Amino acid sequence: MPDEDGYFGESVAERYDESSADMFTPEAVDPAVDLLAELAGGGRALEFGVGTGRLALPLAARGVPVHGIDMSRAMTSRLSAKPGGGAIGVTIGDFATTRVPGTFTVAYLVFNTINNLTTQDAQVDCFRNAAAHLEPGGCFVVEVGVPELRRLPPGQNAVPFRVGPTGWAFDTYDTVTQAMSSHYVTLVDGRAEYEHYPFRYVWPAELDLMARLAGLRLRDRWEGWSREPFTHESRGHVSVWEKPAG
Structure with missing residues (x-):
């Protein structure tokens, strides 16, 4: 938050x-x-x-x-x-x-x-x-x-942009409101930490x-x-x- x-x-x-x-x-x-x-x-x-x-x-x-x-x-x-x-x-x-x-x-x-x-x-x-x-x-x-909407197949609202052994990140899109969020999952000492940030594309x-x-x-x-x-x-x-x- x-x-x-x-x-x-x-x-x-x-x-x-x-x-x-x-x-x-x-x-x-x-x-x-x-x-x-x-x-x-x-x-x-x-x-x-x-x-x-x-x-x-x-x-x-x-x-x-x-x-x-x-x-x-x-x-x-x-x-x-x-x-x-x-x-x-x-x-x-x-x-x-x-x-x-x-x-x-x-x-x-x-x-x-x-x-x-x-x-x-x-x-x-x-x-x-x-x-x-x-x-x-x-x-x-x-x-x-x-906006990376060309990468969204029908029925999908998420686009990954980072994938690795210590974490991954992806964007989600709402094509009605143009709201999007970036989501980050990071592994720290074997425990997952999650952050997200809201945007408007x-x-x-x-x-x-x-x-x-x-x-x-x-x-x-x-x-x-x-x-x-x-x-x-x-x-x-x-x-x-x-x-x-x-």
């Missing part, structure tokens, strides 16, 4: 960097930081769900002022404790609705975190919040997976409509941070919506 920090409390924060180690490699981080720094130009960047600073810290090291919004004090305390963490402004709150002072040339929400908003209304609010923070001509960037076209409701327009969509073409076989996308100038 979630604690006062939601599903990203102390028990998750203490092992987050290690459990997501593949996302902290230069191969995963550098292309994202390259694109975000380019979009920031000479302005400021706002990260929704800043967490432990996986992207905020290297982006700030490039000379881009970064502010982050996150509900989890446990996660952001680890960001603040890292080298350079003191330079990252942090506001504790729900990134779908929390406002911070000033405007930004880029706002971004990565690593499927849009799905942590478990209602369509909250996801729409997130786009509106991003648009409200952006300067004219500024961009909102979202990295998220494409969202389609690229649905995100485009949310952006239009917020006054943003699609500028680019790629399969990944290295700007590979997005195709019907892509399992994820990095999308950039722009706030019209003037």
Whole structure:
């Protein structure tokens, strides 16, 4: 069950960097930081769900002022404790609705975190919040997976994504409500421990409509941070919506 920090409390924060180690490699981080720094130009960047600073810290090291919004004090305390963490402004709150002072040339929400908003209304609010923070001509960037519904045969609602001798993990989908959950079963000293996290999956076209409701327009969509073409076989996308100038 979630604690006062939601599903990203102390028990998750203490092992987050290690459990997501593949996302902290230069191969995963550098292309994202390259694109975000380019979009920031000479302005400021706002990260929704800043967490432990996986992207905020290297982006700030490039000379881009970064502010982050996150509900989890446990996660952001680890960001603040890292080298350079003191330079990252942090506001504790729900990134779908929390406002911070000033405007930004880029706002971004990565690593499927849009799905942590478990209602369509909250996801729409997130786009509106991003648009409200952006300067004219500024961009909102979202990295998220494409729902894996093509892997669901009739009558099945679960898709495994990790199977090993020490545990397994799978996603479950409700195709009526677009609710999904990730489930983790881990064997520790011969005993099974179970965790699950709720999400709401969202389609690229649905995100485009949310952006239009917020006054943003699609500028680019790629399969990944290295700007590979997005195709019907892509399992994820990095999308950039722009706030019209003037």
